[in-house]
Amino acid sequence: DTEVTQTPKHLVMGMTNKKSLKCEQHMGHRAMYWYKQKAKKPPELMFVYSYEKLSINESVPSRFSPECPNSSLLNLHLHALQPEDSALYLCASSQPAWGSNQPQHFGDGTRLSIL
Amino acid sequence: GESVGLHLPTLSVQEGDNSIINCAYSNSASDYFIWYKQESGKGPQFIIDIRSNMDKRQGQRVTVLLNKTVKHLSLQIAATQPGDSAVYFCAENSGTGNQFYFGTGTSLTVIP
Numbered sequence: 590d591t592e593v594t595q596t597p598k599h600l601v602m603g604m605t606n607k608k609s610l611k612c613e614q615h616m617g618h619r620a621m622y623w624y625k626q627k628a629k630k631p632p633e634l635m636f637v638y639s640y641e642k643l644s645i646n647e648s649v650p651s652r653f654s655p656e657c658p659n660s661s662l663l664n665l666h667l668h669a670l671q672p673e674d675s676a677l678y679l680c681a682s683s684q685p686a687w688g689s690n691q692p693q694h695f696g697d698g699t700r701l702s703i704l
Numbered sequence: 705g706e707s708v709g710l711h712l713p714t715l716s717v718q719e720g721d722n723s724i725i726n727c728a729y730s731n732s733a734s735d736y737f738i739w740y741k742q743e744s745g746k747g748p749q750f751i752i753d754i755r756s757n758m759d760k761r762q763g764q765r766v767t768v769l770l771n772k773t774v775k776h777l778s779l780q781i782a783a784t785q786p787g788d789s790a791v792y793f794c795a796e797n798s799g800t801g802n803q804f805y806f807g808t809g810t811s812l813t814v815i816p
Contacts, residue, residue, distance in 0.1 A: 593747070620802045622802070622804075629712065629809075630808070630809075631793055631806035631807060631808055631809050632748065632793075632806050633806075634803055634804065634805065637802045637803055639802055644802065645802065645803055647803075679747050679748070681747075683802070685802060690735070690736035690755070690797050692738050692750045692753050693738075693750075693804060694750065695740075695747035695748045695749070696747050697745070697746050697747045698746075698747050
């Protein structure tokens with residue numbers, strides 16, 4: 590079992606729907622991440638939160654909206670997605686990298702399918 | 705993001721043999737590297753890490769080698785077992801922030 594919990598595990602939605610992905614960790618980590626992973630490809634960084642503030646947005650389309658309500662929770666709000674957005678969405682957490690990098694711990698992801 | 709890794713290779717090894725998985729990176733400023741294992745239906749799992757002030761680090765049955773001169777990273781798995789079958793990714797961090805960039809991955813299959 591991972592220490593980063595993602596819900597739901599699977600999500601099917603239409604292009605006009607609004608849904609949210611959720612991620613939770615209780616390791617006291619203060620950096621949290623969203624990645625997108627297509628089949629047989631490496632994870633691609635989308636967003637980084639450090640101390641609950643958005644620190645990195647890798648030019649992600651505005652139909653993806655992240656939110657970090659507290660140090661344990663990370664959400665990804667989805668609206669008007671396209672079929673090419675179908676992928677595995679991974680959440681990760683770590684201690685922030687202040688001169689001494691720390692490994693990231695990943696959840697098992699949400700498998701998203703856009704109809 | 706930065707370019708890490710080459711095309712996605714596959715590697716098949718006999719159970720009990722040693723495995724070597726390679727990764728190339730392009731950012732000479734990268735100072736921290738991680739190897740992850742990803743099994744089907746799971747998220748990446750941390751295996752071992754290495755900082756740029758080292759050239760070798762050992763864990764349980766795994767060794768990571770770092771060659772900064774040619775910007776190359778390798779993962780050696782001793783006495784490979786069927787449970788080692790997975791996709792292996794290297795990831796790099798340049799040290800300027802919290803972002804990590806992944807290589808293309810290697811699919812390892814262990815033949816019993």
